[in-house]
Amino acid sequence: MTVRCRFAPSPTGNVHIGNIRAAIYNWLFARNRGGQFLLRLEDTDRERSTPEAVETVLDAMAWLGLDVDEQPLFQSTRKDAHLAVAEQLLASGHAYKEDKGGTGRGEAVVFRMPGTDMVFEDEIKGTLRKAAADVKDFVIVRSDGNPVFHLANVVDDISMNITHVIRGDDHIENTYRHVALYQAMGASLPTFAHLPMIVNAQGKPYSKRDGDAYVGDFREKGYLAEALFNFLVLLGWSAGDDQEKFSREELVRRFDLSRVGSNPAQFDVRKFEDLNAQYMRDLPVEVYREEFIRRITGEGWPVPDAAYLDRVIGLLRERVKKWPDVAEQAVYFFREEYPFDEKAVRKRLDAEGARERLGALRERFAGLRTFAAGELEAALRALADERGANAADFIHPVRVAVSGQGGGPSLFDLLETLGRDRVLSRMERWASGG
RNA sequence: GCCCCCAUCGUCUAGAGGCCUAGGACGCUAGGUUCUCAUCCUAGUAACACGGGUUCGAAUCCCGUUGGGGGUGCCA
DSSP states (O other): OOOEEEEOOOOSSOOBHHHHHHHHHHHHHHHHTTOEEEEEEOOOSSSOOOHHHHHHHHHHHHHTTOOOSSOOEEGGGGHHHHHHHHHHHHHTTSEEEEOTTSOSSOOEEEEOOOSSOEEEEETTTEEEEEOGGGSOOEEEEOTTSOBOHHHHHHHHHHHTTOOEEEEEGGGHHHHHHHHHHHHHTTOOOOEEEEEOOEEOTTSSBOOGGGSSOBHHHHHHTTOOHHHHHHHHHHTTBOOSSSOOOOOHHHHHHHOOGGGBOOSOEEOOHHHHHHHHHHHHHHSOHHHHHHHHHHHHHHHTOOOOOHHHHHHHHHHHTTTOSSTHHHHHHOHHHHOSOOOOOHHHIIIIISSTTHHHHHHHHHHHHHTOSSOOHHHHHHHHHHHHHHHTOOTHHHHHHHHHHHHSOSOOSOHHHHHHHHOHHHHHHHHHHHOOOO
């Protein structure tokens, strides 16, 4: 039988990292087994499940490359099928009508638990049991005629021929009810696999207040989809060796439910940023070019010529950990108004004699025939030697003057890239007595 | 309250009775490389929650305790 998995979120406007991790595991498992990965939108309840909310789910999945093999199923279209099953259960004595809890709202359809101890095999947790007395009868159709989650979920999984139900372990308790439902309907059980939760820094389940809890947050902050995908897979699964960075193909080939752990995991942003930076470094130059241009035009700066852009990328790519860094630390490459780091200015430009040295050095630079890194360095060191000074006493003031920053790419490459005009005029602004 | 799940460095994890004086990664610290920052390299830091068993031998198996989480809805 071919494997069929599904991701069944209720579209409520945002996609949680815990949820999307479940989607990723389903996708990976399906792809690994050459099976199908499906999407079912559980949009039944009164929860405002708007078209925009559905879009958000679709966007998150598309961004992460989670392609589905069939048209998404909207659970709200399945109400008749759910109710038909409820009728059958009523007819076969597996359900009864009652004003459960004496609400006065009228009669609901209540499923009758079999009265025997429940047990099922979980791919991750092992054998799970529950005493008969601990699972009570439950409502499957509300008194207003609407099917309840448990009914809808199981009926749809059966009709979609789902073979593996992979979801968060907050569903374990529900599963005992679901198993009883499958049995009452005479359907065979799918394989269940319950994933541990992803928790926040306080060890609590993620909530809206935690920030960075939604897939969209990561996209907006300029992280890479492939890095997030890889990182999320690692939160609960390991290959068993020391490898942590995997291509998508490797993940598809190596992913296995048997290597999924059963304890909750915290999302460590620092470790994630490191992985993201590794992915950034591996990006082909074309991607950098495209993204740089997007960001530069987004800021309203003039787009430089291709040769200049490529040189800037060459200098920056080792230093960029996520895309917004481009706009933040590379301004000075693209416009004359660039921010100055106050501490760097104080330390390097306000230092004793710094501006005088800058002026003297500017004279030397101005006299160079070509503005190449080697020549610039030779000129600077020669001047330093003549004065019996340290090269660093010249290097630092220049760096801060032309870039506004205390750190950055190799100075002489930086100067060569910026070019004579920019460098000389920027130095002039700070120089004195030279 | 009752039921269920979980428990290895700060964090993610390896470990399926002897290979463990517990390995890797992130972080942190120190050193190296460099004009600086980042990268990179080297070293260091740091864990089997606790108590009982079982066994020649336990991080690994069993029981209990503690802690964390979930469930206990005519929510999903």
